[in-house]
Amino acid sequence: MKKGLSVLILLAMVSSVIAGEAERPAVFDLPKEALQLLAESASDPCSICAKQTREKAFRILNAAFNPGRILKSNNLCQFMRTDACGENELVLTCYPTPLPLFTFKFHTAEKHLVGVSSTDFTEERFAGEYRWAAAGTLFEGALEIIEYRYGDGPAYNYYLVENHIQVHCKILDLKRIEGQ
Numbered sequence: 001m002k003k004g005l006s007v008l009i010l011l012a013m014v015s016s017v018i019a020g021e022a023e024r025p026a027v028f029d030l031p032k033e034a035l036q037l038l039a040e041s042a043s044d045p046c047s048i049c050a051k052q053t054r055e056k057a058f059r060i061l062n063a064a065f066n067p068g069r070i071l072k073s074n075n076l077c078q079f080m081r082t083d084a085c086g087e088n089e090l091v092l093t094c095y096p097t098p099l100p101l102f103t104f105k106f107h108t109a110e111k112h113l114v115g116v117s118s119t120d121f122t123e124e125r126f127a128g129e130y131r132w133a134a135a136g137t138l139f140e141g142a143l144e145i146i147e148y149r150y151g152d153g154p155a156y157n158y159y160l161v162e163n164h165i166q167v168h169c170k171i172l173d174l175k176r177i178e179g180q
Helices: 001-022 031-044 047-064 125-129
Strands: 071-072 089-091 099-105 138-145 156-157 164-176
Touching: 031 047, 047 156, 099 125, 125 138, 125 164
Parallel strands: 099 164
Antiparallel strands: 071 138, 089 099, 138 164, 156 164
16 A cells, blocks of 8 residues: 555655756757758758658658747757848857858737737737847847747758758747846
8 A cells, every 4th residue: 555655655756856847948959960961951962862862851841840949048058030031030159150040020019920819919019129139249148939820840941052040939038138
């Protein structure tokens, strides 16, 4: 009886730890294999081979960029506004540069793509923090991956000519890192 009770208590403790982990925002781990595959496909002279390689990369990206996933910066990887970014886009400081351009695009009531729900718009206070920042500004914060029905995946677009992955998101928190 005591052994059975101990096992039940242990199972309850393990399941509560697992549940707590699922609720905690993830520090983003880039799907490097998918990014490498996209880099390879961009330079492949065989168009059929390149398409197959891109499709393999998209399967990996689809798993990595689920709408609703929350990503949070940390001291090893922050969000940054650069000259390479388009309007309302951020890059990661921990991103390996020779791979495709990789950005997070957020949407606002004034600047959004057709198909982005108004519930997925970034609040003006965060958009303003970004808007007034110069290129090279580092941010800490959190974002939520949002659904984009017209993309190449559930939450992203891949622009072949530019070799650019654009993940759609909603900023949940954004603060400039002081003393850069």
